[in-house]
Ligand SMILES: [Zn+2]
């Protein structure tokens with residue numbers, strides 16, 4: 001059956017590459033991925049999948065299914081297809097979605113002979129909005145035994161954690177006044193915000209190494225000759241675990257309070273939970289690593305300080321056994337850069353996409369054919 005799976009991915013490879021190129025050329029940001037969702041759904045339908053569009057009341061989400069003999073176990077391959085504002089597919093999600101389709105198509109080629117089913121989930125808005133979080137809340141992941149996806153990178157790793165995150169919106173309110181003739185009458189909200197950034201800069205040396213605090217000013221005043229009576233910013237606060245991310249968040253909020261005290265501006269904030277930390281399922285990750293190496297694709301050693309972001313796959317991994325491995329598409333490139341965007345449209349990028357599709361399909365085959373393996377996956381898993 002392994003050969004049949006691999007042959008099916010190879011047979012679809014031309015169409016998958018063409019689709020990866022088309023999605024790359026038509027970048028759509030979070031929750032607006034109308035074309036991508038449509039093209040991916042159509043390709044799955046042409047291959048015999050039953051596709052439900054707009055699941056979880058998200059117009060650009062979908063769930064495609066190929067039933068075998070019975071409902072369980074169910075293996076889901078996750079497709080991301082949102083682009084970044086301004087810089088397009090600089091996270092390579094055009095390769096993520098086509099790899100998920102390739103894996104689904106590969107495993108579906110033998111699913112009629114197997115128990116359980118093959119699912120491909122179209123999960124919008126990973127870069128902001130968190131389609132998977134909404135889909136989890138609205139029950140789209142119910143009955144899934146293993147969730148797999150891949151992400152392009154500058155290295156190859158079967159398992160790596162990701163950061164838990166918080167988002168923070170802040171607002172300082174001051175008092176407008178003529179900036180030259182009566183500055184002493186004003187309360188400078190922008191100064192308060194700048195003070196908050198300075199406080200955070202000083203806080204950094206007392207934060208744990210895995211913590212990340214980064215922000216932008218979204219409003220800083222109307223004109224240079226008016227003391228700004230309002231200033232706003234958004235921040236992201238992250239750490240390897242939720243508890244420390246929350247501790248760091250509270251310290252950052254205190255930085256704002258202190259700035260408000262110093263400037264006599266009023267301070268308001270709104271915190272929202274970002275993504276959860278990724279909890280990779282070890283048996284699933286080990287199987288993926290074995291399958292990837294059997295395809296002749298080497299795996300890098302886990303670096304001492306892996307480069308980490310946050311992903312809504314973290315939330316999935318807290319609820320069901322999941323993996324989020326990485327395959328190299330180019331050396332010395334970083335995500336969210338123009339170089340990464342170029343790499344997502346190269347032969348090396350397409351080769352990584354197709355190899356990831358095969359390794360995921362073979363891992364799915366292990367889940368469907370090996371009850372002992374399924375038990376191992378479940379044994380080590382405790383929902384967070
Ligand atoms: Zn990204």
Ligand SMILES: [Zn+2]
Nearest residue numbers: 091093126151
């Ligand atoms: Zn990404």
